[in-house]
Amino acid sequence: MVPTPASQWRRQLAAAVAAAGAVVLLAGPATAGPATAPSADRPQVTDRARIQAPLERLADEQASVVEVVVTDRDELDDLVATGVDLDHHVSQTAAGIVVHAVVTPTEIDGLRAGGFRIGQLLHEPADTRARVAEREATIADHRADNQTFTARVRQDAAVADIRIIRADYYTSGTDQVLSVEAKWAQGQSSPSTLTVSRDSGPGTAMGSGGTQVITRFVDAGVYLYHRGASTVGVRPNRIQIVSPTGDVAVAQVEQWLPVPDDSPEGPGYQKDFVTSYLTPTELYDRIQRLADEFPHLAEVVELPYRTNGYRRKAQVVLGATTANRVAVDSHAWGHRGGNDITVELVDPGAGDRPLSVTVDGSAIRVELGTDGGGVVVSTAAQVAAAINASAGDLVSAYTYRGSAGDGVVTPAPVTPLSDNLTAPATVSRDPHPVYALRIGKYRDGSRTGVLAYAQEHAREWVPPLVAIETAERLLRNHRTDENTKQLLRTLDIWIAPSINPDGGHYSFYDYGFQRRNMTNHCAAGGATDALARNSWGVDNNRNYTEYSLFDGYSGASTSCTSDVYAGPSELSEPENKNLDWLASRPNIKFSMNLHSSGNYFMWSPGSYVTPGRITAPRPTLAQESFFWGASSRILTAIKRHRNLAVTPARTGPISDVLYSAAGNSGDMLWYRYGIYAWNFEVGTSFQPAWDEAHQQTMEYANGLVELMRVARDHDKDRRRPTSALVTSPGPDDTLVDVRFEVSEPAAVFYTLDGSQPTFGSTLYAAGGVREGGETLTVPYGTKVFWFSVDAAGNIENNYQPDTDAKNWRRGFAIVSDS
Numbered sequence: 001m002v003p004t005p006a007s008q009w010r011r012q013l014a015a016a017v018a019a020a021g022a023v024v025l026l027a028g029p030a031t032a033g034p035a036t037a038p039s040a041d042r043p044q045v046t047d048r049a050r051i052q053a054p055l056e057r058l059a060d061e062q063a064s065v066v067e068v069v070v071t072d073r074d075e076l077d078d079l080v081a082t083g084v085d086l087d088h089h090v091s092q093t094a095a096g097i098v099v100h101a102v103v104t105p106t107e108i109d110g111l112r113a114g115g116f117r118i119g120q121l122l123h124e125p126a127d128t129r130a131r132v133a134e135r136e137a138t139i140a141d142h143r144a145d146n147q148t149f150t151a152r153v154r155q156d157a158a159v160a161d162i163r164i165i166r167a168d169y170y171t172s173g174t175d176q177v178l179s180v181e182a183k184w185a186q187g188q189s190s191p192s193t194l195t196v197s198r199d200s201g202p203g204t205a206m207g208s209g210g211t212q213v214i215t216r217f218v219d220a221g222v223y224l225y226h227r228g229a230s231t232v233g234v235r236p237n238r239i240q241i242v243s244p245t246g247d248v249a250v251a252q253v254e255q256w257l258p259v260p261d262d263s264p265e266g267p268g269y270q271k272d273f274v275t276s277y278l279t280p281t282e283l284y285d286r287i288q289r290l291a292d293e294f295p296h297l298a299e300v301v302e303l304p305y306r307t308n309g310y311r312r313k314a315q316v317v318l319g320a321t322t323a324n325r326v327a328v329d330s331h332a333w334g335h336r337g338g339n340d341i342t343v344e345l346v347d348p349g350a351g352d353r354p355l356s357v358t359v360d361g362s363a364i365r366v367e368l369g370t371d372g373g374g375v376v377v378s379t380a381a382q383v384a385a386a387i388n389a390s391a392g393d394l395v396s397a398y399t400y401r402g403s404a405g406d407g408v409v410t411p412a413p414v415t416p417l418s419d420n421l422t423a424p425a426t427v428s429r430d431p432h433p434v435y436a437l438r439i440g441k442y443r444d445g446s447r448t449g450v451l452a453y454a455q456e457h458a459r460e461w462v463p464p465l466v467a468i469e470t471a472e473r474l475l476r477n478h479r480t481d482e483n484t485k486q487l488l489r490t491l492d493i494w495i496a497p498s499i500n501p502d503g504g505h506y507s508f509y510d511y512g513f514q515r516r517n518m519t520n521h522c523a524a525g526g527a528t529d530a531l532a533r534n535s536w537g538v539d540n541n542r543n544y545t546e547y548s549l550f551d552g553y554s555g556a557s558t559s560c561t562s563d564v565y566a567g568p569s570e571l572s573e574p575e576n577k578n579l580d581w582l583a584s585r586p587n588i589k590f591s592m593n594l595h596s597s598g599n600y601f602m603w604s605p606g607s608y609v610t611p612g613r614i615t616a617p618r619p620t621l622a623q624e625s626f627f628w629g630a631s632s633r634i635l636t637a638i639k640r641h642r643n644l645a646v647t648p649a650r651t652g653p654i655s656d657v658l659y660s661a662a663g664n665s666g667d668m669l670w671y672r673y674g675i676y677a678w679n680f681e682v683g684t685s686f687q688p689a690w691d692e693a694h695q696q697t698m699e700y701a702n703g704l705v706e707l708m709r710v711a712r713d714h715d716k717d718r719r720r721p722t723s724a725l726v727t728s729p730g731p732d733d734t735l736v737d738v739r740f741e742v743s744e745p746a747a748v749f750y751t752l753d754g755s756q757p758t759f760g761s762t763l764y765a766a767g768g769v770r771e772g773g774e775t776l777t778v779p780y781g782t783k784v785f786w787f788s789v790d791a792a793g794n795i796e797n798n799y800q801p802d803t804d805a806k807n808w809r810r811g812f813a814i815v816s817d818s
Helices: 004-022 072-079 105-113 125-144 280-293 380-392 460-477 482-490 501-510 528-533 574-583 620-644 664-671 690-716
Strands: 064-070 085-091 096-103 117-123 162-172 173-185 194-197 209-221 222-231 238-242 248-252 296-303 313-318 324-332 342-346 356-360 361-365 393-398 412-416 435-439 450-453 491-496 586-594 598-601 651-652 676-681 723-729 736-741 745-753 776-779 784-790 809-812
Touching: 064 072, 072 096, 096 105, 096 117, 105 117, 117 356, 125 690, 162 238, 162 248, 173 194, 173 209, 173 238, 173 491, 280 296, 280 435, 280 460, 280 501, 313 342, 313 412, 313 528, 356 380, 361 380, 380 393, 393 412, 393 482, 393 809, 435 460, 435 586, 450 460, 450 574, 460 482, 460 491, 460 586, 460 690, 482 491, 482 690, 491 574, 491 690, 574 586, 574 664, 586 664, 598 664, 620 676, 620 690, 620 745, 664 676, 676 690, 723 784, 723 809, 736 745, 736 784
Parallel strands: 342 361, 450 491, 450 586, 586 676, 598 651
Antiparallel strands: 064 096, 064 117, 085 096, 162 173, 173 222, 194 209, 194 238, 209 222, 238 248, 296 435, 313 324, 324 393, 342 412, 356 361, 435 491, 598 676, 723 736, 736 776, 745 784, 784 809
């Protein structure tokens, strides 16, 4: 018989998970309903922020990256709820949790007023300008001379209140590091740290390798586990933790990210194809040249939705105070004539003069009204009304941000309106097409699809280079490298180097810290004037359909000036519609979302509801195991470049290792389309100096190519999993503890009542967050029937659960005396 296809298995498995409802982590009831569709009855986010109004960002202020130090995860949630622009860096220190924020001086004042502690300055506007200058110099120069122990911890014995989840030894650069995660039964209520004792190798005494302290990880008020990492002088073999209540846990230390001696890159393998940062225009030009050079292997696909464009209306704000400011916006785009308009506010120098407006072509002259003594008396509201009455076909004038405009205006010389855009004319001002490079010998949808996409966030300049470097390697090594040739025969690869070209251009030429697209959704009377121009746009990674702000999930904002603004509705933005279109290709099974920074490697769930920290449904034990196994391969490939490791503490579901990000793209790809979707966070800053950017590009391109190998191996997998029933004594003589072991990441469906196991049977689950399989306690002698199925759809023993076949696995819950 033909094995059940992977797609059928995944649909059946998704239905089983959906029937179980949303998973609750340590608090609250489960939320019923399907995992793939937003629900109006999902819990709504509670606003816990101490700063009720959005922090204001003025366009005449420059933003910097600074440290914000918060006491605990509750205060971190408060910080997220302010809508302030956060980098992906979140680290636990002795002083508290340190977060990197992109903020202006006004925003810093607002945070301090809200009780937040501001730490060191990390990156300032001059650094971005230096990166741009360095890029230009690099381009000019180029033209001129044309190891570790992965912990699936083997506990010595069950203990009452302390359990070691992971114990990972790895090297990073020249450092040796031990990372430990453990759960303590009193962790929710007690702030106590845990002390880890190390041996100094096999056969040595516990404690001979020293000790280290691990601290609680509490998110949204919910204790998840203790964690911490420390450098060590020698590789330990075992560790021990004694809980504050006296219970003991011992675990074997295992290797995280070993770097194998054999490389998948054959002799003569070509790489290192990027020499500078690239703007979106240059990225698209680059993939077009590749398609032209390799027409039998690649083509450029224009995605169906054009962006709103790198364009703005021409604007000016006249006046110094809220009450006397007059804002003027052109009706025409700046490049379509708006930039030619001028406004002049004239003191007539005589008494009893009426307010009047004359228009000569594109020049608007406002003669201000005066009293009998010749003093100007025209208010901002009166001037705005007069301009609209006489020049309304050219411009729209209004008072500043909803002000009554009762302040007397100040005369102003001839002042041009401007769209404030400085990119060269080679950057289009029209709605911009978004392009993807499709690579493969067979690009007809018949091969397993892999999607890689970058620059959802405009200021992240390294991830697009990773996309380009990967495309170059795949195409240029096809003829000479057999492994690469197999990838292009087996896979249908889509690479979109810039999802958000408008924001990308704005970041390069106008405002280095631009995160969002350029679309202004602010309503009249709000922050629509020229001084707010760096505050507009939708965060493209908060505008997707699954577990979004609109479903009541945390980590996005309704404020049109927040850097995590979710937009007016799900998929409101063309950039997001394009990614949805890509993800809807039915053959795409794997994806990588390329971001920076923070050196994280993550997958779903990416969002939760507060309070209670109710996450989107977690992957099953089998799916989570597949994520971990593939991640180990990808991260090992990254480490191969210069021996720098992404740490275990920064690997895992987004909601476990970072914070909630409602409406992110990874959740849409996983929950809506069933795509195994990962998220890189490259490096430690958005725009590092070129030497570092180049190194990051090389190492993360290693990882992206390895994802292609993961997809190929999944496609070629015909090996059926095997499994075993493992029993041990239960709490008393009448009970037995039961668990399943599998030969590879695989789902186990089982029954305990003697009935035939099917895809509708109970699915073997994880014991908890970041843990292995659960332990089932059943009556002695219970019949256990089960079968396993791997991620590729291969079923153990070729069993067909939808037929009358009898070749499922059988066992009994008994404990041998031997």
